[in-house]
Amino acid sequence: MTGAAGNSEDRSAGADPFPARSTGEDRLLRRILDVLPAPPGEGGEEVPHLILGPGDDAAAFAWPGGGTLLLTADAAEEGVHFDRSLHPLRAIGRRAVAAAVSDIAAMGGRPAGALVSLVAPPSEELAAARIAEAAGERAAELGAPLVGGNITAGERIGLHVAVAGTGAPGAPLLRRSGAKPGDGLFVTGELGGAALGLALLRRRTEGGTTCLDSAEEALVARQLDPAPRLEAGAALAGAAHAGMDLSDGLALDLHRLAAASGVGASVEAARVPLAGTGARGLEAALFGGEDYELLIAGPPQAVIAAAGTAGIRVTRIGRVTAAGEGIRLERAGRGAEPLPRRGWDSWAGR
Amino acid sequence: MTGAAGNSEDRSAGADPFPARSTGEDRLLRRILDVLPAPPGEGGEEVPHLILGPGDDAAAFAWPGGGTLLLTADAAEEGVHFDRSLHPLRAIGRRAVAAAVSDIAAMGGRPAGALVSLVAPPSEELAAARIAEAAGERAAELGAPLVGGNITAGERIGLHVAVAGTGAPGAPLLRRSGAKPGDGLFVTGELGGAALGLALLRRRTEGGTTCLDSAEEALVARQLDPAPRLEAGAALAGAAHAGMDLSDGLALDLHRLAAASGVGASVEAARVPLAGTGARGLEAALFGGEDYELLIAGPPQAVIAAAGTAGIRVTRIGRVTAAGEGIRLERAGRGAEPLPRRGWDSWAGR
Numbered sequence: 001m002t003g004a005a006g007n008s009e010d011r012s013a014g015a016d017p018f019p020a021r022s023t024g025e026d027r028l029l030r031r032i033l034d035v036l037p038a039p040p041g042e043g044g045e046e047v048p049h050l051i052l053g054p055g056d057d058a059a060a061f062a063w064p065g066g067g068t069l070l071l072t073a074d075a076a077e078e079g080v081h082f083d084r085s086l087h088p089l090r091a092i093g094r095r096a097v098a099a100a101v102s103d104i105a106a107m108g109g110r111p112a113g114a115l116v117s118l119v120a121p122p123s124e125e126l127a128a129a130r131i132a133e134a135a136g137e138r139a140a141e142l143g144a145p146l147v148g149g150n151i152t153a154g155e156r157i158g159l160h161v162a163v164a165g166t167g168a169p170g171a172p173l174l175r176r177s178g179a180k181p182g183d184g185l186f187v188t189g190e191l192g193g194a195a196l197g198l199a200l201l202r203r204r205t206e207g208g209t210t211c212l213d214s215a216e217e218a219l220v221a222r223q224l225d226p227a228p229r230l231e232a233g234a235a236l237a238g239a240a241h242a243g244m245d246l247s248d249g250l251a252l253d254l255h256r257l258a259a260a261s262g263v264g265a266s267v268e269a270a271r272v273p274l275a276g277t278g279a280r281g282l283e284a285a286l287f288g289g290e291d292y293e294l295l296i297a298g299p300p301q302a303v304i305a306a307a308g309t310a311g312i313r314v315t316r317i318g319r320v321t322a323a324g325e326g327i328r329l330e331r332a333g334r335g336a337e338p339l340p341r342r343g344w345d346s347w348a349g350r
Numbered sequence: 351m352t353g354a355a356g357n358s359e360d361r362s363a364g365a366d367p368f369p370a371r372s373t374g375e376d377r378l379l380r381r382i383l384d385v386l387p388a389p390p391g392e393g394g395e396e397v398p399h400l401i402l403g404p405g406d407d408a409a410a411f412a413w414p415g416g417g418t419l420l421l422t423a424d425a426a427e428e429g430v431h432f433d434r435s436l437h438p439l440r441a442i443g444r445r446a447v448a449a450a451v452s453d454i455a456a457m458g459g460r461p462a463g464a465l466v467s468l469v470a471p472p473s474e475e476l477a478a479a480r481i482a483e484a485a486g487e488r489a490a491e492l493g494a495p496l497v498g499g500n501i502t503a504g505e506r507i508g509l510h511v512a513v514a515g516t517g518a519p520g521a522p523l524l525r526r527s528g529a530k531p532g533d534g535l536f537v538t539g540e541l542g543g544a545a546l547g548l549a550l551l552r553r554r555t556e557g558g559t560t561c562l563d564s565a566e567e568a569l570v571a572r573q574l575d576p577a578p579r580l581e582a583g584a585a586l587a588g589a590a591h592a593g594m595d596l597s598d599g600l601a602l603d604l605h606r607l608a609a610a611s612g613v614g615a616s617v618e619a620a621r622v623p624l625a626g627t628g629a630r631g632l633e634a635a636l637f638g639g640e641d642y643e644l645l646i647a648g649p650p651q652a653v654i655a656a657a658g659t660a661g662i663r664v665t666r667i668g669r670v671t672a673a674g675e676g677i678r679l680e681r682a683g684r685g686a687e688p689l690p691r692r693g694w695d696s697w698a699g700r
Contacts, residue, residue, distance in 0.1 A: 162512030
């Protein structure tokens with residue numbers, strides 16, 4: 001959400017660090033996917049055949065002879081996903097790779113390798129090299145070694161990261177579809193930290209040097225160096241009915257999961273594990289994005305048991321309901337209200 | 351090479367449609383690859399392990415249980431790889447996909463699926479949709495259905511295409527390394543057509559409407575809608591010692607293949623199959639780029655036999671020599687001279 005000014009009508013002006021956005025990216029993607037040729041059916045023994053096409057966190061192919069190939073791509077564009085006055089070069093490379101690998105975590109999979117396509121002004125060769133180096137470092141840490149890529153001259157810095165991986169052996173893919181009314185809704189970790197960290201970075205840059213305490217430093221780290229939840233995805237894939245990663249805020253991503261599953265959902269505000277505090281902490285969790293925690297729907301006992309066995313922290317934040325009930329937020333003393341379908345949207349947000 | 355002005359010293363000024371370029375992209379990539387962490391070794395039965403890392407046309411992994419996974423990515427940036435005053439939206443989408451799939455052809459492989467990461471100004475949603483649609487159409491034609499992607503707001507249009515594929519069953523990968531002194535040098539098809547087609551598009555745009563004859567239309571088609579040589583790569587992989595696709599002109603790409611193989615090479619100018627005629631046709635073949643034909647080194651009889659069996663047109667253009675002999679061009683009446691290491695280079699060429 002860096003460097004972008006919200007254009008929706010329901011946002012407050014000025015210093016709001018979580019500008020509301022419409023969902024132009026979803027709309028445009030849907031229009032394009034509608035006109036794509038249908039993927040081929042099974043192509044015989046020798047050819048990987050598509051079992052999950054566009055619309056989930058990653059595409060999946062059944063590999064001839066066994067196993068599942070996962071493919072995903074993510075972009076980080078200067079002035080949209082990062083701001084060089086706020087994000088160090090090293091962070092630009094590391095977070096772009098983490099965001100793409102998070103799509104593999106969101107399927108319950110394991111990364112195998114990554115490709116980076118980098119755009120940078122020719123006059124900034126040194127900056128491009130440092131970003132690429134940081135991307136390679138983070139890719140190796142995450143088990144997705146950088147195996148190729150290219151550098152192209154362009155006006156602004158942009159990174160496009162593609163990752164290939166494999167599905168968790170013996171477990172189904174963690175898809176966005178499959179959530180059922182009665183399922184529990186869970187998230188890993190704490191939400192809102194990345195957006196609050198971005199707000200702290202802005203404050204520090206605009207207001208000159210500011211001392212940050214250790215809690216604030218932790219929020220900044222969530223923004224600059226996010227961690228994809230690979231262990232959690234692999235541990236929960238077998239127990240969950242549906243799941244995805246939280247890249248664009250709980251509100252928008254929950255709308256997406258519910259739409260893919262054909263269900264409604266109800267979130268209890270008081271249960272959402274917050275990286276920050278109070279109303280601002282909840283705003284950041286719902287609409288801030290870039291947390292890369294996982295959103296999971298499934299039978300409560302099975303999800304809690306799988307998380308316990310693997311030592312993964314999950315928090316039950318609500319429940320899956322019938323489609324007709326919509327997506328709701330329940331607050332103490334205020335009852336249930338519709339949870340707006342808004343969050344981090346690079347396409348419409350500028 | 352679109353829209354780019356060469357900056358090398360050995361180019362002539364003005365209307366030269368094939369500006370010489372230094373090889374800044376190679377240099378920068380090498381610097382980055384030098385600092386990448388070493389890829390892991392074999393990771394056990396469950397994990398694809400890397401058998402060919404950065405530096406070839408695609409990376410390759412041995413898939414657990416059998417088969418080879420190929421991964422590659424390519425970029426098409428406005429003002430560098432295409433020019434909207436010359437390239438229709440449909441061509442922008444189609445050629446970006448073809449260029450990436452050509453890297454799979456260059457390994458002797460078969461594509462399985464593609465991802466497109468698209469950057470476009472939010473005000474140009476319709477143009478972005480048409481480009482993405484054309485990319486999806488071409489991807490499906492080439493057996494690499496578009497299985498995912500994203501759209502990001504940016505200043506200029508850019509496409510980043512990643513393709514996954516499989517190695518040819520029963521044949522070794524067609525690598526850049528492996529050419530041996532005494533091998534024949536071969537190319538598929540005719541060279542220089544894409545660069546000559548670009549020059550014709552420029553002339554038509556700058557000079558107002560110009561009628562093109564059918565031969566000229568064929569050159570324009572080579573620029574706007576290139577065809578990766580998937581059949582040729584698969585047919586020749588078993589017979590060749592080394593190979594790659596010709597994306598940046600015969601001269602620069604031959605230097606790359608020779609460097610990867612640790613050999614020299616000698617090309618007979620009169621044998622190079624030209625899409626155009628005369629000195630200009632040869633210039634375009636050597637330095638023009640974007641032809642996406644294949645360059646093959648191997649035992650002459652085996653290569654010719656494999657091509658004949660598959661009905662693939664190959665032309666012997668020279669021979670592989672010892673490393674100390676360098677990369678040479680032999681011309682009738684002029685003897686052998688060094689073939690400059692220059693061609694299409696987006697990084698240094700602007």
